[in-house]
Amino acid sequence: MAAPNSWYGRGGRAGRAAVSLRRTGRRGDSGGGTAPPTQGIRIYVEDNGIHTGIVLPKHAAGIGFDDLVRADDLADPRYAGHGWLSIGWGERNFYLGTPSWADVKPATIAAAAIGSDAVVLHVGYLPEPVGEPGVHPVMLTPDQYRRLVTAIRASFAARSDPVHGYGPSDAFYVARGRYSAIETCNAWTGRMLRAAGVPMGRWTPFPVTVTSWL
Numbered sequence: 001m002a003a004p005n006s007w008y009g010r011g012g013r014a015g016r017a018a019v020s021l022r023r024t025g026r027r028g029d030s031g032g033g034t035a036p037p038t039q040g041i042r043i044y045v046e047d048n049g050i051h052t053g054i055v056l057p058k059h060a061a062g063i064g065f066d067d068l069v070r071a072d073d074l075a076d077p078r079y080a081g082h083g084w085l086s087i088g089w090g091e092r093n094f095y096l097g098t099p100s101w102a103d104v105k106p107a108t109i110a111a112a113a114i115g116s117d118a119v120v121l122h123v124g125y126l127p128e129p130v131g132e133p134g135v136h137p138v139m140l141t142p143d144q145y146r147r148l149v150t151a152i153r154a155s156f157a158a159r160s161d162p163v164h165g166y167g168p169s170d171a172f173y174v175a176r177g178r179y180s181a182i183e184t185c186n187a188w189t190g191r192m193l194r195a196a197g198v199p200m201g202r203w204t205p206f207p208v209t210v211t212s213w214l
Contacts, residue, residue: 036138036198041145044135045189045214046086047207050104052189053088053122054152055129061142063149068156069123069173076168082125086170089155089188091179092118095172096163115180120163121155124170136214140196148196155188186210 044055058064071080091112129135140148157174165171177183182205190204193213204210 037141037144038139040139040141043138043140043145043148044129045138045193045210046088046129047134047136047211049134049207051088051090052186052207052210053086054148054189054192055084055086055126055135056145056148057128058083058085061145061149063146065123065149065153068153068159069162069171073162073164073171073173074125074169075164079125079169082127082169084126084128086122086124086126087152088122088185089119089175089177090122090185091116092120092172094179095120095122112179113181115178117178119175119177119179120172121175122165122170122172124165126169136211138193138198138214140198144196144198148192151192151195155192181205 041057041060043057046053046055058066065085069085071077074080093116094109094112155175155177157176160174162171162173177188179185182203184205186204186206186209190200190210193210194200198213200213201209
């Protein structure tokens, strides 16, 4: 069963229009500047041109999300049979109100940029996205993977009723943090990767400021 279209992969490389922007920070600013491992646990960073997220196995290195995300949270629990999770963080109204690029309005972006405490994690189930457009593989050691999952888990607020997502295979969960023009969805992605020890700039407000490090 293939995961239906969602924010995952939508928009291709539109964000490359921002390629002239300098990467925030320099190599070695974070993550120790060490070379990535050649073996370990593979994750992916997804980029649809405006939003980045992290795609990772449901279970690896003795840690997972089973207590936080459940099959019954989905409109169609059968999709929970997929072995991978796509996780992104962002402002609630922007996320829920923009299921497609056609729904993105300047007023929606401006309202989110002003700042909001209403933030969510968008979690989708999918097969491993090998070869999919807009995804960047990243190899982690088991210790790095556990650090990544621990950081993502800390972004979940106390368990509450999730909201069904754009289709049958995803859902939204109440999250911790505050969204602003400074703390964007992409800044969250960069912060999670830094927590795992992946070399990453100190501030990653745009997709290109995340993916240019990968």
